[in-house]
Amino acid sequence: xxxxxxxxxxxxxxxxxxxxxxxxxxxxxxxxxxxxxxxxxxxxxxxxxxxxxxxxxxxxxxxxxxxxxxxxxxxxxxxxxxxxxxxxxxxxxxxxxxxxxxxxxxxxxxxxxxxxxxxxxxxxxxxxxxxxxxxxxxxxxxxxxxxxxxxxxxxxxxxxxxxxxxxxxxxxxxxxxxxxxxxxxxxxxxxxxxxxxxxxxxxxxxxxxxxxxxxxxxxxxxxxxxxxxxxxxxxxxxxxxxxxxxxxxxxxxxxxxxxxxxxxxxxxxxxxxxxxxxxxxxxxxxxxx
Amino acid sequence: xxxxxxxxxxxxxxxxxxxxxxxxxxxxxxxxxxxxxxxxxxxxxxxxxxxxxxxxxxxxxxxxxxxxxxxxxxxxxxxxxxxxxxxxxxxxxxxxxxxxxxxxxxxxxxxxxxxxxxxxxxxxxxxxxxxxxxxxxxxxxxxxxxxxxxxxxxxxxxxxxxxxxxxxxxxxxxxxxxxxxxxxxxxxxxxxxxxxxxxxxxxxxxxxxxxxxxxxxxxxxxxxxxxxxxxxxxxxxxxxxxxxxxxxxxxxxxxxxxxxxxxxxxxxxxxxxxxxxxxxxxxxxxxxxxxxxxxxxxxxxxxxxxxxxxxxxxxxxxxxxxxxxxxxxxxxxxxxxxxxxxxxxxxxxxxxxxxxxxxxxxxxxxxxxxxxxxxxxxxxxxxxxxxxxxxxxxxxxx
Numbered sequence: 001x002x003x004x005x006x007x008x009x010x011x012x013x014x015x016x017x018x019x020x021x022x023x024x025x026x027x028x029x030x031x032x033x034x035x036x037x038x039x040x041x042x043x044x045x046x047x048x049x050x051x052x053x054x055x056x057x058x059x060x061x062x063x064x065x066x067x068x069x070x071x072x073x074x075x076x077x078x079x080x081x082x083x084x085x086x087x088x089x090x091x092x093x094x095x096x097x098x099x100x101x102x103x104x105x106x107x108x109x110x111x112x113x114x115x116x117x118x119x120x121x122x123x124x125x126x127x128x129x130x131x132x133x134x135x136x137x138x139x140x141x142x143x144x145x146x147x148x149x150x151x152x153x154x155x156x157x158x159x160x161x162x163x164x165x166x167x168x169x170x171x172x173x174x175x176x177x178x179x180x181x182x183x184x185x186x187x188x189x190x191x192x193x194x195x196x197x198x199x200x201x202x203x204x205x206x207x208x209x210x211x212x213x214x215x216x217x218x219x220x221x222x223x224x225x226x227x228x229x230x231x232x233x234x235x236x237x238x239x240x241x242x243x244x245x246x247x248x249x250x251x252x253x254x255x256x257x258x259x260x261x262x263x264x265x266x267x268x269x270x271x272x273x274x275x276x277x278x279x280x281x282x283x284x285x286x287x288x289x
Numbered sequence: 290x291x292x293x294x295x296x297x298x299x300x301x302x303x304x305x306x307x308x309x310x311x312x313x314x315x316x317x318x319x320x321x322x323x324x325x326x327x328x329x330x331x332x333x334x335x336x337x338x339x340x341x342x343x344x345x346x347x348x349x350x351x352x353x354x355x356x357x358x359x360x361x362x363x364x365x366x367x368x369x370x371x372x373x374x375x376x377x378x379x380x381x382x383x384x385x386x387x388x389x390x391x392x393x394x395x396x397x398x399x400x401x402x403x404x405x406x407x408x409x410x411x412x413x414x415x416x417x418x419x420x421x422x423x424x425x426x427x428x429x430x431x432x433x434x435x436x437x438x439x440x441x442x443x444x445x446x447x448x449x450x451x452x453x454x455x456x457x458x459x460x461x462x463x464x465x466x467x468x469x470x471x472x473x474x475x476x477x478x479x480x481x482x483x484x485x486x487x488x489x490x491x492x493x494x495x496x497x498x499x500x501x502x503x504x505x506x507x508x509x510x511x512x513x514x515x516x517x518x519x520x521x522x523x524x525x526x527x528x529x530x531x532x533x534x535x536x537x538x539x540x541x542x543x544x545x546x547x548x549x550x551x552x553x554x555x556x557x558x559x560x561x562x563x564x565x566x567x568x569x570x571x572x573x574x575x576x577x578x579x580x581x582x583x584x585x586x587x588x589x590x591x592x593x594x595x596x597x598x599x600x601x602x603x604x605x606x607x608x609x610x611x612x613x614x615x616x617x618x619x620x621x622x623x624x625x626x627x628x629x630x631x632x633x634x635x636x637x638x639x640x641x642x643x644x645x646x647x648x649x650x651x652x653x654x655x656x657x658x659x660x661x662x663x664x665x666x667x668x669x670x671x672x673x674x675x676x677x678x679x680x681x682x683x684x685x686x687x
Contacts (some may be wrong), residue, residue: 002514012506117337119501119527121534121560131540138513139540150322210582214503223502258498258507266499 008138009259010252015144017251018151019213022206022226024231025158025243026199032175032238033195034089036096040103040175040220041228044200047107048073048207050115053216062125062212069208070201077200081193089192101253108218117218122211147209153245154205171195175238194250227254230269234276236283246284326365327621329612330393332383333422335372338526339400343372346422346605348399348594353609356589361379362616369393373404380407388417393637394623395420397608400601402426402473412437416626418615418633422608423601427476430652432683436630439651441607443573443640444679445473445523448550449480450487451571451657451673452521456548457488461518465493467508468523468533469553477523477550493517503531509539520545525552530560535556539565551575551660551667555600558665565662573653574600574642575660575669583641598641614638650681 025042034066051072084103088096123129124143131139162168174181174191181188205220214220231250235242250269257268264271276284331350333343347370354366369391373383384407387393396412396419399405405424412419413435421429421438425445429438456464466481468474474497482492494515496508512520520541520646524532529552536547542564551572556566586606590598611633618632619625638653645655657674660667 005510005514008510009507012510016504016506119338119530121527121530123560123562124534124538129538131538133540138510139538141535141538143538215501215531217501217527255507258504259511262497 003023004138005259008134008140009019011134011140011148013252013255014248015148015151015251016255017248018155019146019206019210019253020224020231021155021229021244021247022151022202022209023228024235024247025240026202027228028207028232028238028240028243029171029175029195030199031232033171034085034192036085036088037093037100038199039097039100040107041203041223042223042225043104043107043201044073044077044203044221045207045210045224046111046219046221047076048204049122049211049216049220050111050207052208052211053120054115062122065208065211066205067159069204073196073201073204077144077197078193080200081196085196086094086189086192094196095176100247111218119215121215124212143212147213150209154202158240167191207269227269230273232283234273234283236280236286239283239285242283242285309493326367326396327361327623328369328391328393329397329615330369330371330387330391332371332373332387332396332398332404334375334451335370335402337374337376339375342400342423342601345596345599345602346400346608348596349590349598349602349605350422350609352589352593353606353613357613359612362619362621363575364616364621373399373401375399375401375404377401377407379404379627380404381410384408384411384664386396388415392418395612397422397605399424404430405543409433409438417426418612418623418629420608420612422604425476426472427679430648430650430679430684431681434650434681434686435685436686438624439633439647441611441640441653442604443655444652445476445550446480446483446679447652447655447674447677448552448571448573448657449477449521449523450484451480451659451677452513452548452550452569453481453484453486453490453492454488455484455569455571455671455673456519456521456658457485457490458503461485462490463493463515463517464490464519465496465512465515465517466521466523467496467505469502469528470497471500474500474523481521481523483558486609501528503528505532505535506539509535509541512541512545517545520547522549522553524549525555526557529553529557533561533568536563551600554660554662554667558662561662566664568662569670570660570662570667571657572600572660572667572672573655573657574603575591575658576666578642578658578669580641580643582639582643586641600642603641605647607638607642610638610640611636645676648678648681650679650684650686652679652681654678662680 030036030038048069051069055065056062088099128143128146130142132142134140170186170191229245235246253272254269257265331347334340334345367660371383371387396408396417398408400423402424408419409429416437419441425441425443427444427446430440466478476676477586478495485492536542548569551570554565554570554677587598590602614636615629615633619629634647638645643656645653648654654676657677658669659671659673661670
C-alpha cells in the first residue's frame with residue numbers, strides 16, 4: 001500500500017468527518033433536548049450552501065458567508081423554534097415528522113423559485129486557492145485545510161461551552177435528564193430556543209463551508225441528513241462527544257471504503273452502524289442506559 | 290447532458306427570456322388555404338437545469354426552418370413547443386399531449402436521457418418520426434432502435450471512444466477513467482476502454498462515485514498510486530466544474546494529464562478557470578472549427594439570438610436539416626413511412642460540425658474532434674476519430 005496515498009486518505013476522512021460533526025451535533029442536540037426528529041436539518045445545510053453561493057456571486061467575498069451563516073442561522077433558528085417547533089414538542093413523533101417533511105418541501109420550492117434548479121460551482125476564495133504539499137508528492141487544497149481548522153475550532157468552542165459554562169450544563173441536563181430541568185427551576189423555553197438556534201447555525205455553517213468543496217445543487221442536504229442520522233445513532237443520541245467521535249469514525253470509514261474497497265463502499269457505513277448497534281444498542285457514548 | 294451553470298444574477302434574466310420566447314410563439318394560426326400545415330412537436334426543456342440547452346436546440350431548429358421559407362416537403366411547417374422540464378415522471382403525458390391533442394406528425398426531442406425514453410416508445414409504437422437532438426443514451430439507437438428513430442447528436446460511447454483512441458495514438462499505454470456510476474457514465478467508460486484497446490492501450494482502473502455526489506477526494510488520492518500516464522473523465526455541469534478544479538488543486542494536473550469526453554469542459558470553462566487550461570477532450574464539435582458551413586451558421590445564429598452557437602445549437606439545426614431531407618423526398622407526406630425513413634437514412638447532412646451520414650442504427654457517423662482548453666475556449670487541435678460510428682450493438686431493424 002502506498003503510504004503517502006494512505007495518509008492523504010486519512011486527511012480526507014478527517015476533513016469529511018469534521019464537516020459531518022457540524023451537521024450531526026445540531027441534529028443530536030435538537031433530538032436530545034427537544035425530542036424532535038428534524039428532517040429539515042439537511043435543508044438548513046442546503047440554505048447555508050446557497051447562502052455562500054449567493055454571497056460569492058454578489059460580492060466575490062466568500063468569507064462573508066461564514067459570519068452570515070452563523071448569525072443568520074441563529075436568528076432563523078430562533079424564529080423557526082418560536083414560530084413552529086415550540087408548538088410540536090408535546091405532539092407525537094409522526095406529527096413532528098410531517099412538520100419537518102413539509103418544511104423540506106417548502107425549502108426546496110423556495111430554492112427552486114428564487115435560485116432555479118441548476119448546479120452551481122462556488123469558487124474557492126482566492127486567498128486559499130492553492131495547494132499545500134502534504135505527504136509524498138500529494139498536495140492538499142489549502143481551503144480544505146482551512147475547513148478542517150474551522151471545524152476543529154467550532155468543535156473546541158462547543159465542548160468548552162457545553163462542559164464549562166452554566167448555560168452548557170443546563171443544556172447537558174436537558175439532554176440527559178429532561179425531567180431534572182423543571183425541578184431545577186431552569187427556563188426550558190430559553191434552553192430550547194438556544195439549542196435550536198445553535199443547531200440551525202451549525203447546519204448553515206457546514207453548508208457554507210461545504211459549498212466550494214462540492215457543487216451547490218437541489219436536494220444537496222439529503223445525503224448529509226441521512227449520514228448525519230447515522231452519526232447520531234452510532235454516537236448516541238444527545239451526546240456531543242458521541243457526535244464528534246461518531247462523525248470522525250463514519251468519515252474515515254466512508255473515505256477509506258471508497259478508496260480501498262469501492263465494491264462495498266456504499267454499504268460500509270451502514271454495516272458499521274449495524275455492528276455498533278448490536279454491540280451497544282444506545283450508541284457509543286450513550287450515558288442513559 | 291451537461292447543465293450549464295449560469296451565474297446567479299443572470300438566472301432571472303434567462304427565465305424572463307424563456308418566458309418571452311414562449312409567449313411570442315402565440316396561439317396557433319389558422320390553417321392556410323392549400324391544406325393544414327405540418328405540425329412538428331419540439332419537446333425540449335425550456336425551464337430548469339437544461340433550459341439553455343433546450344433554447345439553443347429550438348432556436349437553431351427554427352432558424353433552419355426559416356432559411357427554408359418556413360416549408361418542408363412543400364408544406365408549411367408549424368412548430369409546437371412543449372416544455373418537458375427534464376422530468377421523466379411527466380414524459381409519457383407530454384408525448385401524448387403532443388401527439389394527441391396537438392396532432393404533431395413529427396417529434397423532435399429531447400435533452401434528458403430519461404425523458405427521451407418516452408419519446409422512443411411513442412415513436413416505436415405509432416411509427417411517428419423522432420429526431421433526437423441531444424440525449425446520448427446508447428439504447429435509443431442500439432436495442433431500442435427503430436426505422437422511425439434518428440439521432441443528430443451522439444452516443445455517450447462516441448466521444449469517450451475518440452478520447453481513448455487519441456490517447457493511445459499519442460503513445461499512452463496505461464490510463465484511468467473517473468465518472469459517476471450511472472448509465473451515461475458507464476456508456477462513456479465502455480467507449481473509453483474500447484478506444485484505448487483499439488489503439489493498443491489499457492484501461493487500468495475505473496474510479497466511480499454515485500451520481501451526483503461530488504466528494505472526489507477519495508478517488509483523487511488513489512490516482513498517483515495507479516502508475517498511469519493519463520486520466521480521463523466523464524462529468525457534466527457542476528460536477529465537471531468541480532472535478533477539473535479539484536484535479537488541479539490536488540497537484541495532479543502537471544503530473545498526469547487530464548482529458549475526457551467533451552462534456553468535461555463544454556460550457557464549463559468559465560467556471561473552471563485556470564484549472565482547465567490544457568485539458569484535452571473529445572467531442573463532435575469544437576470552438577473555431579474551420580469550415581464555411583460553421584462560419585455561416587455561427588454568424589446567423591448570433592444574429593438571430595445574440596448568443597454564441599454551441600454543440601446543442603448544431604444538433605438542433607441538423608435535426609431540422611435531417612427531417613427536411615426526409616419530407617422533401619416524400620413531398621410532405623409523413624404517412625409514407627418507408628420512403629421517409631429510407632430518405633433520412635441515406636441523407637448526407639451538411640452540418641456545421643462537418644458533413645455526416647447515418648449509421649445503420651441511425652446514429653451520426655461523425656468526426657470526433659480532439660480539443661484543448663485554451664483561454665476559455667475548447668479549440669479544435671485535431672481529429673480524435675474520423676467518421677466514427679456507434680457500434681449499434683443489439684440493433685435489429687425490420
